[in-house]
Amino acid sequence: GAGVSQSPRYKVAKRGQDVALRCDPISGHVSLFWYQQALGQGPEFLTYFQNEAQLDKSGLPSDRFFAERPEGSVSTLKIQRTQQEDSAVYLCASSLNGTPQFFGPGTRLTVL
């Protein structure tokens, strides 16, 4: 595709629900990144894939967060038992070899 796409663009969840956020990277991009952006803050790194391998997950805030990229293309970020503090914009970025990174429009998650 022409750019990184993410779905859904908006998600409202009740506290305790599980959510799954999808990222479609630019075709052929080896690297894929997830970031979390709270209101009024800069994005913060969550996790990084090179092809299907998750090379760094040091930014995941708790074991409720899980990411996968099973075929080295599409990635899913899953949040189990959502909490209000999980409310944020989740940004996905892809790159041919790590830099520069191209960002998608993000998914705005609101946990009630």
Add this chain to the structure above:
Amino acid sequence: KQEVTQIPAALSVPEGENLVLNCSFTDSAIYNLQWFRQDPGKGLTSLLLIQSSQREQTSGRLNASLDKSSGRSTLYIAASQPGDSATYLCAVNQAGTALIFGKGTTLSVSS
């Protein structure tokens, strides 16, 4: 631990003014530095990327400089326009992987 700071947090200027946004980082061992623009409710658009060996990059009315030894970068916007109103984010890349972002400068240009 690398920390990125952006000053000011917000800036309001009249149309036509030249302006400078500042970014500082604590660890000078960076791979590159990138400036992004973010419009409300949208993702990030890359404006300029400066490799660690470079001093500046230019694109149209934008000029970004990098002084790695002092841990500083500036984004210069010439002849500002209302369409430049957005949040500008600075990010450093230390190992070709995760970006470390500042909190951004929110710019408002009035006509």
